[in-house]
Amino acid sequence: MNTPAPRWVDIGALDAIPVRGARVVRSTAGCVAVFRTAQSEIYAIDDACPHKAGPLSQGIVHDRSVTCPLHNWVISLETGTAQGADKGQVRTYALKIEAGRILLDVAGLDFAKVA
Amino acid sequence: MRAIADVVEKFNIPAVKCTGGQRIDMLGVKKQDLPAVWADLNKAGMVSGAAYAKGLRTVKTCVGTDWCRFGTQDSTGLGVKLEKFLWGSWTPAKLKLAVSGCPRNCAEATCKDIGVICVESGYDIHFAGAAGLDIKGTEVLGHVTTEDDAIEVIAALTQLYREQGRYLERVYKWAKRVGFGTVRKQIMDDVERRKGLYARFVQSQRFAQIDPWAERVGGKDAHEFAPIADLTVKEAAE
Numbered sequence: 001m002n003t004p005a006p007r008w009v010d011i012g013a014l015d016a017i018p019v020r021g022a023r024v025v026r027s028t029a030g031c032v033a034v035f036r037t038a039q040s041e042i043y044a045i046d047d048a049c050p051h052k053a054g055p056l057s058q059g060i061v062h063d064r065s066v067t068c069p070l071h072n073w074v075i076s077l078e079t080g081t082a083q084g085a086d087k088g089q090v091r092t093y094a095l096k097i098e099a100g101r102i103l104l105d106v107a108g109l110d111f112a113k114v115a
Numbered sequence: 116m117r118a119i120a121d122v123v124e125k126f127n128i129p130a131v132k133c134t135g136g137q138r139i140d141m142l143g144v145k146k147q148d149l150p151a152v153w154a155d156l157n158k159a160g161m162v163s164g165a166a167y168a169k170g171l172r173t174v175k176t177c178v179g180t181d182w183c184r185f186g187t188q189d190s191t192g193l194g195v196k197l198e199k200f201l202w203g204s205w206t207p208a209k210l211k212l213a214v215s216g217c218p219r220n221c222a223e224a225t226c227k228d229i230g231v232i233c234v235e236s237g238y239d240i241h242f243a244g245a246a247g248l249d250i251k252g253t254e255v256l257g258h259v260t261t262e263d264d265a266i267e268v269i270a271a272l273t274q275l276y277r278e279q280g281r282y283l284e285r286v287y288k289w290a291k292r293v294g295f296g297t298v299r300k301q302i303m304d305d306v307e308r309r310k311g312l313y314a315r316f317v318q319s320q321r322f323a324q325i326d327p328w329a330e331r332v333g334g335k336d337a338h339e340f341a342p343i344a345d346l347t348v349k350e351a352a353e
Contacts, residue, residue: 011344023343034343058339106346 006094008103014042015100022057022066029109032093033057034102035077037064042095043077044104050075050088118159126152136173136211138164147340153328162202162326169283170205174198175213177221179233188233190216193262200266203324204316206273207280207289225253228286229269234258238265242272242298243290251287254295257303271312272302274319278312 017023017036024047025032033047033056041064047057054070064077074083080090094105119139123131129143144152153163165172176194180186194214201212213224214231224230226246230253232239237260241253256272259265275298280289290298301308331337 009344009346011346016338016343018338021338023338025344025346026342027346031342104344109346 004107006105007107008096009106011102011104013100014040014097014102020061022061024057025104027109032104034095034104035061035066037061042097042102044093044095045075045077045080046090048090049073050082050090051086118156122152122155125155137175138166138173150331150340154332157326157329157332163328165202168205169208170203170210171201172209172211175222177216179216183216185219186216187235188216188238190214190222190233193231193265196266197269200270201273204273204320205323206277208283208285210273210286226250227253229272231265236260240265240268243287243295245285245287254290256299267309267313268302270316271309274312274316275301
């Protein structure tokens with residue numbers, strides 16, 4: 001399967017995301033949660049826990065993981081996989097920062113393929 | 116009631132129900148609507164019910180002397196006074212209260228963290244009940260003759276629990292660990308100790324009664340309630 005060429009979209013300033021917090025990007029393909037770790041690294045994953053679709057953007061961020069607010073599943077921000085004994089994975093999306101702005105690769109979002 | 120109904124209609128809130136603690140639940144509000152919902156409820160004089168808090172929850176009451184032939188004291192009045200005095204206080208785990216106007220106990224005070232049973236001669240104060248994962252009837256803390264004494268004893272008990280209880284340890288677990296008799300002695304027998312606990316509780320309440328709704332209506336944590344970007348608009352443009 002071909003990997004689609006990246007399509008970068010400016011979603012806002014890095015400063016708009018609180019440290020150890022997250023913000024949501026809304027799209028027709030569902031919501032994407034964009035996280036900022038204590039070291040100000042940024043990650044984007046689907047905003048729905050693989051367990052029962054809990055809003056991961058409202059979870060507690062620790063190291064490079066987030067704990068789902070519903071049932072305490074721990075999801076890796078790097079790979080999207082559930083940690084520990086839990087099994088499941090959410091999609092991850094590429095991000096980059098240019099001049100303090102966050103660019104999200106929307107090529108992976110379904111709408112982008114159609115457009 | 117009218118203000119709540121107006122908010123429910125205005126924001127198209129899907130479910131409304133009564134809670135076990137005699138509050139009204141408004142369920143299924145969209146997160147982005149919350150600050151506006153809170154603003155309207157604040158305007159009607161309401162503050163957050165703290166139903167999520169490790170702190171004071173509700174003070175459940177029966178109707179008391181005003182409307183019941185069995186009532187011995189104004190249980191609703193005492194409940195209102197307790198809630199106005201204790202609201203906003205933080206505790207190791209949630210703290211649920213009830214005041215029943217007579218021993219028939221319509222407010223189910225004898226399974227609460229702190230319960231009051233009104234009697235002809237005054238107020239029997241109970242503590243360390245549970246009706247959740249564990250079920251346990253309360254223990255008797257003591258008897259007082261006036262409403263002011265009841266409030267002092269309850270605040271002192273709350274303060275003792277706050278000073279000794281461990282995080283997530285409900286009153287019944289704390290009291291079992293330190294001993295029911297020890298608690299009774301410190302609150303009911305040692306008047307100096309009780310006055311000191313009460314004074315410390317009153318002092319801390321000067322800084323505790325902050326409404327989280329009003330804070331967020333004022334703009335606190337605004338980022339929580341709106342997406343950073345809405346690509347659906349951009350998509351529509353494409």
